[in-house]
Amino acid sequence: MSADDREQTLQKLAPDQYAGIFEKKEKKKTGLPDLPGVKDGVVMRFAPNPSGPLHLGHARAAFLNDEYIRRYGGRYILRIEDTDPKRVDPEAYDMVREDIAWMGLSISETIFQSDRFSLYYDIGKELIRRGGAYVCRCDNEAFRDLKMHKTACPCRSQSPEEAMDLFEQMLEGAFAEGEAGVRLKTDLTHPDPAMRDFPLFRVLTSTPHERVDAVVYPLMNLSVAADDHLLGMTHVIRGKDHIANTRRQEFIFRYMDWDIPVYRHYGRMGIEGVVLSTSQMRAGILSNEYSGWDDIRLGTLRAMARRGIQPEAVRNAVVEIGTGETDIQFSWENLFAKNKEIIDKDADRFFFVPDPVPVTIKGCRPVTAKAMRYPGDEARGYREIPFTGSVLLPADELASGADYFRLKDLFNIRIVREDGNLLGEYAGDDLQEARSRKAPIIQWLPEGWSHPCTLKRPEGDVSGVCEPEAVASPDTIVQFERVGFARIDGTGETAVAYFTHR
């Protein structure tokens, strides 16, 4: 019996149950899935390290949380996680602020973890008081061995009083770096060794912190758990790489009898052809491989901004990817498509002639071409481009072997090659003629009139010329016809445009 037959038979035999069984399950997924446990509004966070500028990986976290804040209302906390001096670049504070402004997040408040060490100490003390933590003075290697064998180290048997006393000594600077740390008592027989008595605080004196005067530093699991509770976080959305941290933090929550937020972990994201690691990018900048944090070959937000990628395009792209736990390969094509949706309607069209070759055109009086700024939209007006007898044409078009062209918005020409010299002959105004000959319709510019322009692309620069109007004002996005979109960056003697995408 086919599926349809069964369905029809059942409809006859048991019409009352039929509806329930074969009910069309249709739910239009619009964007992200709902979050469980939402009461009135949510409190969520974006919590970057100030170790460098923000990149696409950060944008995913930032926008995903932002989307839920928009959906449910509530508070969106920007938490600068600067407790580890080894992962703080003083210049990054400003960069992070700028990048967040660019994204347009609806941040309701900003806090710096470096301002909150005393809160972390208080929670450390409370954990000790509750018998949940001890001061471990074992050598790291030795502890690791014990841990692997599910064996307690001698320090673990401290009474809370002893532990408290030792912690106070730590805070007063009695121990050198590496000599003492605070560990949480979890479960030494936990099948996952990553859970066994993980560290909460350490002594750190070799790397000073610009904003903190301390010898005892909280480790991220302690500071993150503390702040997630103190700031009333209801939902936490972050990468899968934090799953183990989530479990560790839950140990702290349970010791302290705190309500545990709802966690969501999305998959890892690789980006084709791009290094996302801040340290690797920094190394590349120091070695002059990259021009800076906004080098267009990098995956930083400032690099994308420079290329003319719109923040909303990034938002749309990461929302489409969603919160799935599968590891994905982010594709630029995807982002470009989103970006084009946004910029196409606003970008005026202009001519850009890459690798221009001068060609004298015989047989036509000077005329002025009128070309629409935006095809089909008279209201946006026309560009007027003078033809004075000699034009610049793209080298690759001339090299293609074709000898009959339509100069867009002008007229047809025939190319004549004489002793290695290129000459053009006027070949009539008739567009239909050009079409029937399948002549390439190409961009052109008058010599002398046009503006030198370097088009910067990740694969390399292209030098050419463009219409003066195209590079009249910086930070505009134009479409160079038959080349692609570009963001005008510099308007000097030789203008600079960054290639966005086709």
Added chain:
RNA sequence: GGGCCUGUGGUCUAGCUGGUUAUGACACCGCCUUUUCACGGCGGAGGUCCGGAGUUCGAAUCUCCGCGGGCCCA
């Protein structure tokens, strides 16, 4: 060494409380439109739903075993 997560066309994604011609987007190809290889419209190709076994009338969906990718303790 241990633990955890994950595997749907090239990329992303829906479906995953079992029954669909396996959804949509991007990319690709063709046609239409068009003084751009853009935008728009129409159409097309492209999938062993990682593999195997099992449960079932029926498995992308459930179970088990493999394999691949990723992460944590490092």
